[in-house]
Amino acid sequence: xAISKTNVPHRIxxxxxxxxxxxxxxxxxxxxxxxPMINPGTGGPAVPEDLYPVFCTKLAQQELDxxxxxxxxxxxxxxxxxxxxxxxxxxxxxxxxxxxxPAKIYYKFEGNNTSGSHKLNSAVAQAYYAxxxxxxxxxxxxxxxxxxxxxxxxxSYFGLDLNVYMVKVSYNQKPxxxxxxxxxxxxxxxxxxxxxxxxxxxxxxxxxxxxxLGIAISExxxxxxxxxxxxxxxxxxxxxxxxxxSIIGLESAKAFxxxxxxxxxxxxxxxxxxxxxxxxxxxxxxxxxxxxxxxIIAVEPASCPSFTRGKYAYDFCDTAKTTPLAKMYTLxxxxxxxxxxxxxxRYHGMSPILSKxxxxxxxxxxxxxxxAVFDAAVLFAKHETILPAPESSHAIRTxxxxxxxxxxxxxxxxxxxxxxxxxYFDMTAYAQYIDGSMTDHIPTDAELQPGFDSLPQLG
Amino acid sequence: xAISKTNVPHRIxxxxxxxxxxxxxxxxxxxxxxxPMINPGTGGPAVPEDLYPVFCTKLAQQELDxxxxxxxxxxxxxxxxxxxxxxxxxxxxxxxxxxxxPAKIYYKFEGNNTSGSHKLNSAVAQAYYAxxxxxxxxxxxxxxxxxxxxxxxxxSYFGLDLNVYMVKVSYNQKPxxxxxxxxxxxxxxxxxxxxxxxxxxxxxxxxxxxxxLGIAISExxxxxxxxxxxxxxxxxxxxxxxxxxSIIGLESAKAFxxxxxxxxxxxxxxxxxxxxxxxxxxxxxxxxxxxxxxxIIAVEPASCPSFTRGKYAYDFCDTAKTTPLAKMYTLxxxxxxxxxxxxxxRYHGMSPILSKxxxxxxxxxxxxxxxAVFDAAVLFAKHETILPAPESSHAIRTxxxxxxxxxxxxxxxxxxxxxxxxxYFDMTAYAQYIDGSMTDHIPTDAELQPGFDSLPQLG
Numbered sequence: 001x002a003i004s005k006t007n008v009p010h011r012i013x014x015x016x017x018x019x020x021x022x023x024x025x026x027x028x029x030x031x032x033x034x035x036p037m038i039n040p041g042t043g044g045p046a047v048p049e050d051l052y053p054v055f056c057t058k059l060a061q062q063e064l065d066x067x068x069x070x071x072x073x074x075x076x077x078x079x080x081x082x083x084x085x086x087x088x089x090x091x092x093x094x095x096x097x098x099x100x101x102p103a104k105i106y107y108k109f110e111g112n113n114t115s116g117s118h119k120l121n122s123a124v125a126q127a128y129y130a131x132x133x134x135x136x137x138x139x140x141x142x143x144x145x146x147x148x149x150x151x152x153x154x155x156s157y158f159g160l161d162l163n164v165y166m167v168k169v170s171y172n173q174k175p176x177x178x179x180x181x182x183x184x185x186x187x188x189x190x191x192x193x194x195x196x197x198x199x200x201x202x203x204x205x206x207x208x209x210x211x212x213l214g215i216a217i218s219e220x221x222x223x224x225x226x227x228x229x230x231x232x233x234x235x236x237x238x239x240x241x242x243x244x245x246s247i248i249g250l251e252s253a254k255a256f257x258x259x260x261x262x263x264x265x266x267x268x269x270x271x272x273x274x275x276x277x278x279x280x281x282x283x284x285x286x287x288x289x290x291x292x293x294x295x296i297i298a299v300e301p302a303s304c305p306s307f308t309r310g311k312y313a314y315d316f317c318d319t320a321k322t323t324p325l326a327k328m329y330t331l332x333x334x335x336x337x338x339x340x341x342x343x344x345x346r347y348h349g350m351s352p353i354l355s356k357x358x359x360x361x362x363x364x365x366x367x368x369x370x371x372a373v374f375d376a377a378v379l380f381a382k383h384e385t386i387l388p389a390p391e392s393s394h395a396i397r398t399x400x401x402x403x404x405x406x407x408x409x410x411x412x413x414x415x416x417x418x419x420x421x422x423x424y425f426d427m428t429a430y431a432q433y434i435d436g437s438m439t440d441h442i443p444t445d446a447e448l449q450p451g452f453d454s455l456p457q458l459g
Numbered sequence: 460x461a462i463s464k465t466n467v468p469h470r471i472x473x474x475x476x477x478x479x480x481x482x483x484x485x486x487x488x489x490x491x492x493x494x495p496m497i498n499p500g501t502g503g504p505a506v507p508e509d510l511y512p513v514f515c516t517k518l519a520q521q522e523l524d525x526x527x528x529x530x531x532x533x534x535x536x537x538x539x540x541x542x543x544x545x546x547x548x549x550x551x552x553x554x555x556x557x558x559x560x561p562a563k564i565y566y567k568f569e570g571n572n573t574s575g576s577h578k579l580n581s582a583v584a585q586a587y588y589a590x591x592x593x594x595x596x597x598x599x600x601x602x603x604x605x606x607x608x609x610x611x612x613x614x615s616y617f618g619l620d621l622n623v624y625m626v627k628v629s630y631n632q633k634p635x636x637x638x639x640x641x642x643x644x645x646x647x648x649x650x651x652x653x654x655x656x657x658x659x660x661x662x663x664x665x666x667x668x669x670x671x672l673g674i675a676i677s678e679x680x681x682x683x684x685x686x687x688x689x690x691x692x693x694x695x696x697x698x699x700x701x702x703x704x705s706i707i708g709l710e711s712a713k714a715f716x717x718x719x720x721x722x723x724x725x726x727x728x729x730x731x732x733x734x735x736x737x738x739x740x741x742x743x744x745x746x747x748x749x750x751x752x753x754x755i756i757a758v759e760p761a762s763c764p765s766f767t768r769g770k771y772a773y774d775f776c777d778t779a780k781t782t783p784l785a786k787m788y789t790l791x792x793x794x795x796x797x798x799x800x801x802x803x804x805r806y807h808g809m810s811p812i813l814s815k816x817x818x819x820x821x822x823x824x825x826x827x828x829x830x831a832v833f834d835a836a837v838l839f840a841k842h843e844t845i846l847p848a849p850e851s852s853h854a855i856r857t858x859x860x861x862x863x864x865x866x867x868x869x870x871x872x873x874x875x876x877x878x879x880x881x882x883y884f885d886m887t888a889y890a891q892y893i894d895g896s897m898t899d900h901i902p903t904d905a906e907l908q909p910g911f912d913s914l915p916q917l918g
Contacts, residue, residue, distance in 0.1 A: 009475035010541040016468035082469040083553060084844045094542060094616075112571050114846040114881075156841045157553075176886035180846065183837060183889050378642060382615045385543045387573040387639065422573070424883040427635035430642050 011088040012255040019086050020250040021073055023243045025062075026281045026353060028069035029288050034239075034356040035327035037064070038314060040456070046324045053225050054232050054323075055240075056129045062240040071243060073125075074132075080124045080157060081247065084113040089255035090419075094383040096403070103406035105399055106263065107419040108252045108279060109386065114180070115150035117389060117421030118275050119235050122244035123147070126233045127154035136229035137161030141191065141216030143170055144344035144391070145177030146421060147235030152184035161230075165191040165199075165219040168211035169339075177425050191216040198222050198320040213347050214319030214333050221322055236272025237317060237326070237351050245278025252416065253282040263294050263416035265402055269394040270298040270307060270365070271344050273351030279418040280363070287362060296363040297402075298354065299394040301373075302442045303341040306331050306350045307358055307365035309448060314458055315349055325456065328355040334454025338441040342370055342429035343390030348451060368397045369440040374433040376400050377423070389421040390429055470547040471714040478545050479709040480532055482702045484521075485740045485812060487528035488747050493698075493815040494786035496523070497773060499915070505783045512684050513691050513782075514699075515588045521699040530702065532584075533591075539583045539616060540706065543572040548714035549878075553842040555862070562865035564858055565722065566878040567711045567738060568845065573639070574609035576848060576880030577734050578694050581703035582606070585692045586613035595688035596620030600650065600675030602629055603803035603850070604636030605880060606694030611643035620689075624650040624658075624678040627670035628798075636884050650675040657681050657779040672806050673778030673792050680781055695731025696776060696785070696810050704737025711875065712741040722753055722875035724861055728853040729757040729766060729824070730803050732810030738877040739822070746821060755822040756861075757813065758853040760832075761901045762800040765790050765809045766817055766824035768907060774808055774914055784915065787814040793913025797900040801829055801888035802849030807910060827856045828899040833892040835859050836882070848880040849888055 027033060036045035051060035062071065073081070092105040110118035130138055137160055142148025148164040155162040164186050171178060171190040178188045189195055191211045192202035198218035202209050209215070217234070224232035235241060256262055266283050268276035276298055286292035298307055306329045315330040317323040330349040337346045357363055370390070377393035379400070380386070388396060399417040406413050423430065432438040486492060495504035510519035521530065532540070551564040569577035589597055596619055601607025607623040614621040623645050630637060630649040637647045648654055650670045651661035657677035661668050668674070676693070683691035694700060715721055725742050727735035735757055745751035757766055769788040776782040778792050789808040796805045816822055829849070836852035838859070839845070847855060858876040865872050882889065891897040 011472075011475075013470075013472040016470075079553070080844070083549075090542075094538070113844045114840060115844075116883075120844070153841075153844060157844075176883075176890075179886045179890040179893065182893050183846065184841060381573060382612075382643060385539070385572045385574075385579070385612060385616075387642065422883075424575075424635075424881075427638045431635075431638040434638065434641050 008091050008259050010093060011090050012258060013088050014086040014251055014254055016082055018254060019081065020247055020254070021078065022070040023073055024070055024246040024250055024281050025065065025068055025243050026284060027066040027239065029285050030356070031288065032356065032360060033066045034352040038325040040325055050324065054221060056126065056133050056135065056231050058129045059126060059240050062243055063238060074128055077125050077128050084120065086251050087112060089252055092384055095380060098379065098383050099400065099403050099407065101403040101407040102410060102412045103403040104412065104414045105403055106414065106416045108248055108416065109419045110248060111386065111419065111422035115146055115153055116424060117146040117150065118245060118248055118278065119147045119150035120153060121247050121278070122235060122241045122274065123150035123154040125244040127151065127158045127160055130160055130231060131158040135160065135231055137163070138231055138233050139163045139220040139224040140233045140235065141165045141213060141220045143167045143213050143346055145170060145174055145425060146344065148181050148186070149177065150235065151233060152181040152186035155186065156184040162186040163223060164188045165193065165216040167191055167213060167216050173428050174425055191219050193219060196222045212319060212336050217318035218320030218322055221318065236274035236347065237349060239353060241274045242277035242351060242353055245274050246281040248275065248278040248418065249281040249283065252279065261414055262292060264413040265295045265297065265415045267297045267299060267395045267398050267415065267417040269345060269391050269418065269420060270300045270350065271391065272347045272349065273354040275418050275420045277351050277354055284357065284362060297398055298358065298363060298365040299398045300365065300367050301341060301345050301394065302367040302369045302440065304331070304337045304346050305367045306348065308367045310350070311452060311455065312355060312359050313455055315455055317349060326352045328352045329358065331448060332451030332454040335451030338443065340439045340441050342432065342438065343426055345391050345394065366398060368394055369442070371433065371438055371440055373397045374438060386419070387423045388419060389423045390426050392418065392420040467550050467718050469552060470549050471717060472547050473545040473710060473713055475541055477713060478540065479706055479713070480537065481529040482532055483529055483705040483709055483740050484524065484527055484702050485743060486525040486698065488744050489815070490747065491815065491819060492525045493811040497784040499784055509783065513680060515585070515592050515594065515690050517588045518585060518699050521702055522697060533587055536584050536587050543579065545710050546571060548711055551843055554839060557838065557842050558859065558862050558866065560862040560866040561869060561871045562862040563871065563873045564862055565873065565875045567707055567875065568878045569707060570845065570878065570881035574605055574612055575883060576605040576609065577704060577707055577737065578606045578609035579612060580706050580737070581694060581700045581733065582609035582613040584703040586610065586617045586619055589619055589690060590617040594619065594690055596622070597690055597692050598622045598679040598683040599692045599694070600624045600672060600679045602626045602672050602805055604629060604633055604884060605803065607640050607645070607647070608636065609694065610692060611640040611645035614645065615643040621645040622682060623647045624652065624675040626650055626672060626675050632887055633884055650678050652678060655681045671778060671795050676777035677779035677781055680777065695733035695806065696808060698812060700733045701736035701810060701812055704733050705740040707734065707737040707877065708740040708742065711738065720873055721751060723872040724754045724756065724874045726756045726758060726854045726857050726874065726876040728804060728850050728877065728879060729759045729809065730850065731806045731808065732813040734877050734879045736810050736813055743816065743821060756857055757817065757822060757824040758857045759824065759826050760800060760804050760853065761826040761828045761899065763796045763805050764826045765807065767826045769809070770911060770914065771814060771818050772914055773917055776808060785811045787811045788817065789914070790907060791910030791913040794910030797902065799898045799900050801891065801897065802885055804850050804853065825857060827853055828901070830892065830897055830899055832856045833897060845878070846882045847878060848882045849885050851877065851879040
C-alpha cells in the first residue's frame with residue numbers, strides 16, 4: 001500500500017511481512033570485483049579452508065563469495081530481527097525547518113536496541129552461524145563498545161560464551177560499556193591484555209599502550225585459534241558483515257518505494273564500512289546497473305582519514321600481522337589516531353568492497369573535524385529527540401552541509417543518511433564538547449608516515 | 460485494517476494517522492472523583508487562581524478539571540509526538556518461550572527517545588503550554604534523571620530556559636545524566652543546593668543530606684514563584700500529567716483493537732503514577748463503565764511502598780510543605796527510601812487519581828524487592844534486546860510472575876505491561892547486581908513512622 005508522497009509521515013515502519021527475508025550481496029553486481037584476500041603464507045588468494053580456523057565455516061564461505069546475489073536470512077535470525085526491527089526511516093521535518101532548507105532529509109535510525117547501533121544486525125547473524133556449527137564460544141574486539149555489546153546480546157540469546165577484547169582507552173573511558181556487556185554474560189578484557197602473546201608483546205613494547213583495534217583484533221584472533229570450539233568474529237570491514245548489514249539499505253529502499261521517492265544523495269559514516277556498506281547496498285546496485293544515479297558519500301573523521309588520505313594497498317587487518325591480507329584504503333596497521341579523537345571510526349583500514357567502489361569512482365568521500373561533528377550532533381538532538389552517536393554524527397554533519405547547499409541553490413534534493421546509533425555511552429565526549437575542551441586534529445603527513453611504513457612489502 | 464490475531468507481529472506500530480489526537484481525562488468517567496486539592500492557607504478546595512503562581516495557566520486548569528473527557532492535543536505537541544511516537548506495542552515471543560508459558564505477554568515500549576522514557580509525553584505538553592503563555596523559563600526537579608532529561612529536550616525544542624534540581628545522590632551517581640541535560644541547554648543543580656532558602660535550610664539541618672524528590676520540589680517551586688516569567692513543572696503525581704500520559708494507553712488500546720485482542724491483566728510500575736495512570740487509562744475506563752474487566756496491577760518497590768503500606772491521607776507534595784495538599788496514598792513528605800534503593804520510584808506519595816481508584820477497589824497493588832526486579836530485568840534483556848530501566852523492571856517482574864502462574868494453571872492469559880524506559884543511565888545499579896553487592900530492604904514499621912509523623916494534622 002503506497003503512502004501519499006505529499007504527506008510523508010515522520011516515521012515509516014515497514015510491517016513485519018514487508019521486511020526483507022534475504023540479504024543482498026553487492027559484490028554479485030559489481031562490474032569489477034574487489035581484489036581477492038591474500039593468504040600471506042602462500043602469497044595466493046585465500047580459499048575458504050584458510051579461514052576455517054578463524055571464522056565459522058558458513059561465514060568464511062560468505063566472505064569469499066563474490067557471486068551469490070541473495071542469501072536467505074535464516075529463520076532464527078529473522079526471529080531476532082523481528083524483535084528490534086524494522087528500524088524506522090525518519091523524515092527530519094524538524095531539522096529541515098531549523099535549517100530553513102528546501103531539501104528533504106531522511107535518516108534510517110538503527111539505534112533502537114540495547115547495543116545502541118546497527119551492529120546487532122551482523123552480530124545476530126554471526127552468533128547464529130556459530131551456534132548452528134555447534135561451537136562453544138566466540139572472541140571479538142570492540143573499540144567504542146557498540147560491536148562488543150551487540151555480540152554480547154547475540155551470544156546471550158544463543159547461549160554462546162563470548163570474550164571481548166576492548167581497546168584499553170575506551171575500556172577506561174567507558175566503564176558502563178563493560179557493565180552492559182557483562183550484563184549479557186560476556187567476559188571483557190582491556191586490550192592490550194596480559195592474557196595473550198600479542199597483548200604481552202604490545203605491553204612489553206609500551207606498558208602504557210592505550211590499545212588499538214588492530215591490537216585487539218590480534219588478541220581476539222589468537223584466543224580463537226588456540227581455544228577448542230571457539231572462532232573469531234569481527235563487526236566491520238569484512239564482506240560478510242556488509243552482506244548482513246544490507247538489511248539497512250533494503251529496508252530503506254522498500255520504505256522509499258512506499259512513498260514513491262528516491263534519494264538524490266546517500267550519506268553514511270565510515271569506519272570499517274559496516275553501516276555505509278549496508279545502507280548504500282541497493283542504491284549502489286541501482287547506480288552500477290544504471291537504474292538510478294544517486295550521489296553516495298562516505299564521511300570519515302579528519303583524524304582517521306583512510307579513504308581521503310590512505311593508500312589503496314594490500315594490508316593486514318590487525319597489528320600483529322596475523323590475518324590474511326586485504327586490498328583496501330588503509331593508513332597502515334601501525335596507524336593510531338591521535339589521543340584527542342572521540343568515539344569510534346578509528347580503524348586503520350576500510351571495507352575492501354567499499355574501497356574498490358571508491359577507487360572505481362562510484363562514490364565520494366570526505367573527512368570532517370570532530371567539533372563540527374558535535375555541532376551537528378547537538379543541533380540534531382535538539383530537533384529530532386535522539387542523541388546521536390559520535391560516529392553517526394559524521395553523517396549528520398555532511399547531511400546538514402548538503403541541505404545548506406540546497407538552501408543556497410533552492411534545490412529540493414532528497415537526502416538520506418544513516419543514523420547508526422545513539423550516544424548514551426559517549427557522554428564523556430559530549431561533556432568535553434559542552435565544556436569547550438574538545439579539540440580537533442588533522443594529522444600531518446609526517447604523523448601518517450609511521451602507519452604507511454607498517455604496510456607489508458609484497459612480492 | 461485488522462491484523463490477523465493468529466499471526467500477531469512482534470511489534471505493532473500505529474500509522475501516523477492512527478495516532479490519537481486527543482488525551483483522555485480518566486476523571487471524567489470516575490463514579491467518585493478524587494478528593495479535591497486543598498489550599499493549606501484557606502483550608503478550602505484549591506481553585507485555578509491558587510495554582511497560577513506555580514503552574515502555567517492552562518495546566519492549572521487541566522489540573523482541576525474533573526469533567527472534560529477529552530482534550531485536543533495541540534498541533535505543536537502532535538508535531539513532536541510524531542517524531543518519536545507511536546511507540547511500539549511489542550509481543551514478547553522470545554520471553555514467553557524462555558518462560559515456557561502459555562500466557563501472551565505484550566509490552567508498550569516508551570524508551571525510544573533520548574530522555575529514555577515515557578516522561579517526554581508530558582514534558583512536551585508542559586513546555587508547549589509554557590511557551591504558548593509567553594513564559595521565559597521553567598523549573599523542575601528530577602530524581603533518577605528521566606524527567607529532567609525529558610524537560611531539557613522539550614524546553615530546548617521550544618526555546619525555553621530550564622533549571623533542574625536533581626536529587627544529590629542521583630546527581631553524584633549519574634554524572635552523565637547531568638551532561639545530557641546540559642547538552643540540551645538546561646542548568647542542573649544538585650539538591651539540596653545553596654541557591655534556595657529551602658535548600659539552605661535542608662543543608663543547615665544536615666550538611667550531608669543526599670536529597671529527596673520532596674526537597675528538590677521545594678527548591679524548584681521556590682525558584683519558580685520568585686522568578687519573573689518562570690513557572691514550575693512536575694513529571695508525575697499530578698492529574699495533568701496523567702492526562703498527557705494517556706497517550707500511552709490510548710495507543711495501546713488502539714493497537715490491541717487492530718489485532719482483535721484485549722488484555723486480561725494490565726501491569727505498570729508505580730512511583731508517582733505517571734506511567735501507570737497513562738497506560739491503564741482506557742482499560743480503567745472500560746472497567747469503570749463495565750465494558751471489560753481487566754485486572755490492573757500497580758507494582759512498587761518494597762523499599763518505597765506508598766500503595767501497599769502508605770496511608771490514604773491529605774499530604775504535602777514537597778518536603779518544605781509549600782504545595783497544596785493532595786489526598787493520596789503517602790508515606791509522609793518526611794519519608795526517605797533506604798540508601799540501598801536503586802533507581803526511581805522513590806516518591807513519598809502517589810497520584811490522587813490512582814490513589815482513589817485503588818482505595819475504591821478498581822486496582823491491585825504489590826511491592827517487589829530490587830534483586831528480584833533485576834533478575835527479571837536481565838532475563839528480559841537477554842530475550843528482548845532491550846535493557847530495561849530499573850523502574851520498568853518492577854512491571855517486568857510482576858508480568859513474569861503472572862506468566863509463571865499461567866504456566867502452572869495452563870491459562871493463556873493476555874498480559875500487558877508498561878516498559879517505561881531504558882536503563883542506559885542505570886549501569887551503576889546493574890553493576891551492583893552483577894557483582895552481587897545489591898541488597899534488598901523492606902522497611903520496618905519503625906522506619907516508616909517518621910514519615911507518617913510528618914503528615915499534616917488537618918482541622
